[in-house]
Amino acid sequence: MTYKLGISRLDELIGDIKSGTNIMMIGPPISGKDDITNIIAYQGLLDANAAVIVSTREPGNNVLEWFERYNLDVPMDRIGIVDCVTRTLGFGAPDTDNIKMASSPVDLTGIGVKISQFFEHFWMEMHLRETRLCINSLSTILMYSNLQTVFRFLHVFTGRIKAANALGIYVIEEGMHDERTIVTLKQLFDGMIEIREGEEGYQMRAVGFTPKPTPWFDYEIDGANIVLRG
Amino acid sequence: MMETGIPKLDDYLHGGVPMGKTLVYYAYPGVEGTVFGMQSLCHAMSNGVSGVYVASSTEPHRIREQFNEFGWDAEEYGDQFAIIDAFSGLIGADSHERYVVADPEDTRSLTQCIKNAMEDLREPGVIVFESLSTVMDLCGESETLDAIEEWNQYAMLYDHAMIYNFTAWPYSDDTLLSIKEDVCDSTISVGGIAGEVIFGQYFGVLKANWTDVIRKCVLFKVLKPGGVRAYIPKILVTGPFDAGKSTFVHALSTRAVSVDRLGTTIALDHGHVDHKGFAADIFGTPGQARFDPIIKLISGEAMGVFLVLDSTRAEDFARGRQMLEITRSFGLPVVIIANKQDCDGTLTLEDIRGKLDMPENMVIMPAVATTGEGVFEAFETLIDMVMEVG
Numbered sequence: 001m002t003y004k005l006g007i008s009r010l011d012e013l014i015g016d017i018k019s020g021t022n023i024m025m026i027g028p029p030i031s032g033k034d035d036i037t038n039i040i041a042y043q044g045l046l047d048a049n050a051a052v053i054v055s056t057r058e059p060g061n062n063v064l065e066w067f068e069r070y071n072l073d074v075p076m077d078r079i080g081i082v083d084c085v086t087r088t089l090g091f092g093a094p095d096t097d098n099i100k101m102a103s104s105p106v107d108l109t110g111i112g113v114k115i116s117q118f119f120e121h122f123w124m125e126m127h128l129r130e131t132r133l134c135i136n137s138l139s140t141i142l143m144y145s146n147l148q149t150v151f152r153f154l155h156v157f158t159g160r161i162k163a164a165n166a167l168g169i170y171v172i173e174e175g176m177h178d179e180r181t182i183v184t185l186k187q188l189f190d191g192m193i194e195i196r197e198g199e200e201g202y203q204m205r206a207v208g209f210t211p212k213p214t215p216w217f218d219y220e221i222d223g224a225n226i227v228l229r230g
Numbered sequence: 231m232m233e234t235g236i237p238k239l240d241d242y243l244h245g246g247v248p249m250g251k252t253l254v255y256y257a258y259p260g261v262e263g264t265v266f267g268m269q270s271l272c273h274a275m276s277n278g279v280s281g282v283y284v285a286s287s288t289e290p291h292r293i294r295e296q297f298n299e300f301g302w303d304a305e306e307y308g309d310q311f312a313i314i315d316a317f318s319g320l321i322g323a324d325s326h327e328r329y330v331v332a333d334p335e336d337t338r339s340l341t342q343c344i345k346n347a348m349e350d351l352r353e354p355g356v357i358v359f360e361s362l363s364t365v366m367d368l369c370g371e372s373e374t375l376d377a378i379e380e381w382n383q384y385a386m387l388y389d390h391a392m393i394y395n396f397t398a399w400p401y402s403d404d405t406l407l408s409i410k411e412d413v414c415d416s417t418i419s420v421g422g423i424a425g426e427v428i429f430g431q432y433f434g435v436l437k438a439n440w441t442d443v444i445r446k447c448v449l450f451k452v453l454k455p456g457g458v459r460a461y462i463p464k465i466l467v468t469g470p471f472d473a474g475k476s477t478f479v480h481a482l483s484t485r486a487v488s489v490d491r492l493g494t495t496i497a498l499d500h501g502h503v504d505h506k507g508f509a510a511d512i513f514g515t516p517g518q519a520r521f522d523p524i525i526k527l528i529s530g531e532a533m534g535v536f537l538v539l540d541s542t543r544a545e546d547f548a549r550g551r552q553m554l555e556i557t558r559s560f561g562l563p564v565v566i567i568a569n570k571q572d573c574d575g576t577l578t579l580e581d582i583r584g585k586l587d588m589p590e591n592m593v594i595m596p597a598v599a600t601t602g603e604g605v606f607e608a609f610e611t612l613i614d615m616v617m618e619v620g
């Protein structure tokens with residue numbers, strides 16, 4: 001069991017990603033991290049994986065709409081979204097098959113329960129053995145809870161990713177946190193996707209999968225595709 | 231004594247939690263633990279006990295909605311119910327609750343509200359913490375442990391019961407141990423059956439210092455509405471052709487499906503039962519001998535068995551006994567259903583027992599599956615037997 005990101009040049013360079021891998025994605029605001037996260041989830045759906053997306057900045061419906069917007073023919077029965085936003089906006093929306101509502105980004109206990117429920121459902125009822133978990137983003141969670149609390153939460157869930165032979169992607173906003181936060185959290189991850197601002201737009205590279213980091217690539221996001229150059 | 235309202239738990243605690251005592255629901259991350267405290271609170275209030283809920287990770291208004299989703303209406307209790315709002319202060323929101331914690335990151339601020347609430351209760355009541363772990367996250371581990379001691383002493387003084395929901399995130403070993411073993415009079419472990427993912431959830435009493443506890447684990451499910459239900463993943467319904475198995479499954483179930491053709495079951499019946507705090511999934515087999523391979527296939531891993539017999543057809547009883555063999559049911563709790571008691575020519579239970587050629591102590595109960603008569607009595611009996619074994 002291995003995984004691919006769905007970002008072709010990077011996938012070629014880093015090879016298959018082992019099951020049970022936890023990856024931190026870090027980059028500046030508006031560098032397209034939401035799109036990249038969704039694209040990684042989408043690649044999973046294409047590979048017959050299940051995808052669980054924890055959305056802390058956008059209502060769950062918006063995430064589903066992203067897939068619709070690009071006419072991506074996604075199998076709805078393999079997507080689960082933990083929506084940490086809708087309830088905080090004061091909407092009493094009930095859970096649906098695809099979207100489970102957490103009370104707020106503070107409620108890590110509740111978020112943990114919803115993630116576990118999706119994992120159980122995909123494993124037990126759908127008999128899917130490969131699942132991707134995308135948490136977008138840890139930065140919001142860190143706004144509401146202190147580092148130690150978030151670390152404990154991640155310690156548990158990165159462990160669950162390993163146990164379930166899944167793939168975990170955790171998004172962090174560059175520049176929002178002090179160095180200590182980043183260094184502390186890094187311990188939990190097996191690899192990173194780093195994003196930075198280059199001369200002509202944004203660049204990305206993968207760190208920790210190969211003895212040396214991959215080169216930096218300029219990239220452009222075209223709908224549900226990431227085009228790397230260089 | 232205050233009942234917890236959690237099915238089976240009050241039996242295991244010999245009645246519930248005495249006033250002035252403290253209990254912690256010690257839940258593993260990812261398992262639905264929060265509902266336990268909520269259910270105990272609402273159950274107590276429905277028995278006339280006043281309740282206070284300490285909200286630390288959810289907005290009070292959302293908490294009332296959560297209660298409603300489970301089918302419990304907090305408003306109904308009027309003055310009997312209050313929230314200590316230890317959440318709004320965190321996000322800088324206004325609060326209209328009776329008790330508002332000015333600084334949720336300081337246990338002293340919380341302690342002040344708890345004391346006020348305890349003093350205001352005119353009679354012994356119950357204080358339930360939505361999430362002790364959130365308090366710990368915000369205020370620190372040792373500060374929270376100290377505060378718990380103070381709250382518990384206050385509770386004892388006023389004869390209030392204290393109930394904490396706690397999620398066992400990886401805090402320091404000392405902290406976890408003291409929550410699990412020291413700080414409360416009783417600890418209920420709420421765990422998950424973990425493999426690659428969490429497959430199922432269970433609870434059991436770890437300790438209760440006022441009584442000899444019964445140390446059994448109960449699988450549970452959380453239903454909305456409904457709350458925590460003791461859960462039996464598989465009960466088998468088997469028996470001879472045309473005895474009324476499918477009808478029996480449907481009579482018990484809130485929803486059920488059958489794979490039938492021309493009135494006879496060719497694959498299976500499957501139904502969900504939700505009755506008096508118990509939930510179960512029940513599976514009915516076909517009855518005809520030509521389906522014996524299928525019957526074998528669907529009968530594994532059952533925790534209890536109903537053998538449905540048509541009380542007018544003694545000639546089929548041998549087939550019934552044979553089906554217990556096919557389904558490997560001997561050794562499991564079995565309740566024999568003497569069905570079709572409304573028909574002419576039914577045998578009495580004693581006659582049936584005589585003709586069955588089975589151990590004397592087999593439980594036989596009368597039923598009319600078409601009207602539902604006797605089916606829930608039989609269900610309760612089998613559940614008791616299953617729980618006894620478990």
Ligand SMILES: Nc1nc2c(ncn2[C@@H]2O[C@H](COP(=O)(O)OP(=O)(O)OP(=O)(O)O)[C@@H](O)[C@H]2O)c(=O)[nH]1
Pocket residue numbers: 469470471472473474475476477478493494495496515516517518569570571572573597598599600601
């Ligand atoms: N009078 C009466 N009829 C019943 C009772 N229970 C079931 N029946 C009838 O008996 C017939 C058979 O019922 P089913 O529930 O299909 O029996 P079954 O055991 O599932 O049958 P197979 O799956 O074919 O083995 C139906 O016509 C039912 O309506 C009962 O308690 N009293």
Ligand SMILES: [Mg+2]
Pocket residue numbers: 475476477494495499514515516517
């Ligand atoms: Mg049938």
